[in-house]
Amino acid sequence: MKRFKLTVAYDGTNYCGWQIQPNGITVEEVLNTHLSELLKEDIHIIGASRTDSGVHAYGNVAVFDSETRIPGEKISYALNQRLPKDIVIQKSEQVADDFHPRYCDTRKTYEYQIYNAEFENPLFSRYSHFVGRPMDIEKMQEAASYIVGEHDFASFCASKGQQKTTVREIYELNICREGNLVKLRIKGNGFLYNMVRIIAGTLMHVGTGLYKPEDVKVIIEAKDRSKAGPTAPAKGLRLIEIEYF
Amino acid sequence: MKRFKLTVAYDGTNYCGWQIQPNGITVEEVLNTHLSELLKEDIHIIGASRTDSGVHAYGNVAVFDSETRIPGEKISYALNQRLPKDIVIQKSEQVADDFHPRYCDTRKTYEYQIYNAEFENPLFSRYSHFVGRPMDIEKMQEAASYIVGEHDFASFCASKGQQKTTVREIYELNICREGNLVKLRIKGNGFLYNMVRIIAGTLMHVGTGLYKPEDVKVIIEAKDRSKAGPTAPAKGLRLIEIEYF
Numbered sequence: 310m311k312r313f314k315l316t317v318a319y320d321g322t323n324y325c326g327w328q329i330q331p332n333g334i335t336v337e338e339v340l341n342t343h344l345s346e347l348l349k350e351d352i353h354i355i356g357a358s359r360t361d362s363g364v365h366a367y368g369n370v371a372v373f374d375s376e377t378r379i380p381g382e383k384i385s386y387a388l389n390q391r392l393p394k395d396i397v398i399q400k401s402e403q404v405a406d407d408f409h410p411r412y413c414d415t416r417k418t419y420e421y422q423i424y425n426a427e428f429e430n431p432l433f434s435r436y437s438h439f440v441g442r443p444m445d446i447e448k449m450q451e452a453a454s455y456i457v458g459e460h461d462f463a464s465f466c467a468s469k470g471q472q473k474t475t476v477r478e479i480y481e482l483n484i485c486r487e488g489n490l491v492k493l494r495i496k497g498n499g500f501l502y503n504m505v506r507i508i509a510g511t512l513m514h515v516g517t518g519l520y521k522p523e524d525v526k527v528i529i530e531a532k533d534r535s536k537a538g539p540t541a542p543a544k545g546l547r548l549i550e551i552e553y554f
Numbered sequence: 555m556k557r558f559k560l561t562v563a564y565d566g567t568n569y570c571g572w573q574i575q576p577n578g579i580t581v582e583e584v585l586n587t588h589l590s591e592l593l594k595e596d597i598h599i600i601g602a603s604r605t606d607s608g609v610h611a612y613g614n615v616a617v618f619d620s621e622t623r624i625p626g627e628k629i630s631y632a633l634n635q636r637l638p639k640d641i642v643i644q645k646s647e648q649v650a651d652d653f654h655p656r657y658c659d660t661r662k663t664y665e666y667q668i669y670n671a672e673f674e675n676p677l678f679s680r681y682s683h684f685v686g687r688p689m690d691i692e693k694m695q696e697a698a699s700y701i702v703g704e705h706d707f708a709s710f711c712a713s714k715g716q717q718k719t720t721v722r723e724i725y726e727l728n729i730c731r732e733g734n735l736v737k738l739r740i741k742g743n744g745f746l747y748n749m750v751r752i753i754a755g756t757l758m759h760v761g762t763g764l765y766k767p768e769d770v771k772v773i774i775e776a777k778d779r780s781k782a783g784p785t786a787p788a789k790g791l792r793l794i795e796i797e798y799f
Contacts, residue, residue: 318677319676320679365677367675367677394674395676397674398673399673428630428634429634429639430563431565431640431642432563435565547677
């Protein structure tokens with residue numbers, strides 16, 4: 310038995326997220342089906358990040374075990390011919406038998422896109438959240454500086470989270486504007502349930518002036534979800550990369 | 555009777571182009587329907603650019619005449635509430651009664667997007683054409699320098715075109731790479747039928763090494779469509795802006 314790692318890109322619009330569930334099609338289910346057909350074995354992948362319904366990914370990671378003789382790096386080509394167009398394997402490779410995508414030291418990078426203009430732009434609405442009021446990027450950058458570092462992010466965790474600790478370390482949180490598109494790029498050693506979307510919703514409130522940048526410091530210290538901003542919509546979020554150490 | 559100008563953005567994926575036709579829904583038809591309902595008059599818009607099936611736009615222009623008392627700049631808000639999400643009016647305004655969107659001096663700007671990597675990226679495939687072989691951007695830029703200026707672009711015109719002259723002036727043709735995305739931005743005083751897509755298809759061939767940059771000079775001089783490259787797919791093209799003088 311050999312273990313293989315896949316780097317998976319998908320447009321999450323038409324999926325009920327990553328993880329298999331009874332009421333709707335998921336990325337995990339589609340990958341299991343097509344891998345099982347391709348390799349003529351009963352394949353059950355293990356995903357690194359169970360992205361929510363509607364969230365996109367460029368570099369999610371999954372592993373599976375197989376007896377196949379297809380070389381690891383060739384699986385991507387064969388699998389892509391079978392997959393629907395909104396899921397594309399970016400890389401496939403054989404890895405150590407004990408490699409587990411969730412129980413390793415990782416750095417994850419997410420990006421959240423906001424389209425900030427007077428009117429929506431249909432060429433961006435599939436992959437960004439629309440904000441109609443002007444946003445002050447410098448104030449958002451100032452607020453972001455409070456988020457970088459090791460903190461207890463309980464204020465940025467949806468109640469559904471059941472982790473041992475709500476302490477996480479954020480290495481980078483960059484905010485930039487490209488025309489009407491505002492991009493938040495965040496890198497950390499792990500993220501709580503809905504954490505990136507709650508950070509995005511909170512920074513949107515800073516951008517539009519509802520919160521002051523220094524309010525974010527108080528929100529972190531409160532360790533209370535009700536003090537932070539809203540959970541920004543799923544479609545603006547994409548998982549960019551998972552790095553393993 | 556007053557004349558109004560609309561600046562229209564749309565995702566062309568689900569439309570059979572701009573112009574009304576019997577077999578499929580078009581942007582023109584959707585605008586006529588919703589404007590007529592909103593203004594309670596029989597409205598027939600005149601479009602500046604009859605974009606092809608699947609082509610996108612951020613700044614196409616249309617005009618219509620109406621007796622409405624709604625101020626020109628308010629029509630956008632009222633109309634956007636009725637339109638499907640893939641068509642959004644960016645601006646509405648009253649203009650001179652004799653303003654015609656096609657019989658004026660204009661500069662049009664188009665953008666063509668190519669996703670150039672080993673594997674497709676589902677987050678870009680709706681708005682770009684995928685090229686799997688590496689592309690040399692510098693060679694494409696060199697080839698582009700032959701296209702800028704006033705030339706007879708007969709080699710870059712699909713047979714369907716029925717214009718008096720095939721001479722056009724290109725003011726700018728910029729090619730840049732942003733990660734795996736290659737963007738061609740072209741500005742001119744007018745474009746022949748399929749001209750931007752044939753230029754994009756020809757420059758793609760330069761990028762992948764099938765043509766040399768200087769071949770583009772020979773292609774222009776030939777005044778023969780069969781000498782140029784393929785018509786690049788519609789989904790990579792977007793009409794960015796029409797400037798009136």
